[in-house]
Amino acid sequence: MVARQLDEQIVGRFPVGKRLRVLDVGMGQGTQALRLARAGHQVTGLEQDATMVAVARESLAGEPEGIRKRMRIIEGDGRDTGVHFLPGSFDVVLCHGVLMYVEEPDPLLAGLARMLAPGGLLSLLVRNGDALAIRPGLSGDWSGALAAFDTVSYLPHSRTDSNGGTPIRPGLDVRADRLKDLTSTLAGIGAPLHAWYGVRVFTDTAADGAKAPADVETLLAVEEKAGRTDPYRGVAALLHLCGVRG
Template identity: 85%
Template structure:
């Protein structure tokens, strides 16, 4: 996903320009820190105290110049209007957040308002068009059948009761359909420009499994599949990139 994001940034902004980046729901700050290391001014917004502590600890180990380029704010993504003025950022990230929100449209609209003209909005969502894939591949036929007609919170076949670690984003998270989010982005003035699949082939791997020896080949396959039809359409996650008019 980092490669996809970098591709969009390079395509939309002059090389060497220091961008103002907002990472909403930054988690442990992996993307935020990566972009700060690249020279951008990054603001991370997160409400979970444990995640904030982990992000601050990671930031504390960075050189002074990187620490100065990144700030961390405790807050909810739905309160961006409280913390920032409209048009304050060139890039807004919202990765793995919409799946926790029952009504995503107000949040997405608020994120778009934070963008300067020409700004990039990057969303990572659970793919509502492919919810039957994982239960089907695991032989959970009832679960697969139920998944075809909903984007609601569905139980996941891989649970602690099976002796496995729950999936990375939790067992019962809401999903979004590509067509619905495309219409939403168009309606808020940040129409979809590009989209990718994320975790096309690797989504069925056991959580916590060690990377294979040929991990670079694995990444190359996932990167190619994530931009190629029909593979990207059945990815576990979708990465959508809209641009503010």
């Protein structure tokens, strides 16, 4: 779902066939980064978890030489992009499933915006702080639902993220962000919000490890439609925001 939304934004922002310089911050096991490298883009993956880096490198080693040359992997923290790269070095910066682990995200986001060339695209995938009561409420966890109102504080979360199905790091609590706050932050760092989507509007309440339904294509079509349509997208478990560097 996020990949399709990202492709839509890339096509809308850049000439067809343009080979983009992409930075994937917190790339996890590298699924999204590899997908973009296979599409012909020059991709840099930045990840601080050594286990994830090893998995990504193993996956990359099995790719054809042309793809291996288009992708590099750096073990490091997304808050240190200024150490590794010059400002304006990338056309697209991805930060998917990362902000939930960062207590103060504004400095990280400002650093990522500096990495963008003019007209560059910043793609964020975050937990939706305006919908934290939905999942516990629908599952009958009334005390959990009540506690989730009016908060974006650290809350337990055991599901996988959307960066290629990478498991949420065990033993960590995660936070959420509100659309209004991120809209203001993106404007303040010179990459105002261009488009946003909901992710997991209906399917977030499915049991972990549940079997995919027989009509999975229809399910995906429903999720994609809901993720673009008000008021449904506003109660999605995750938000996908796309900002554009002025």
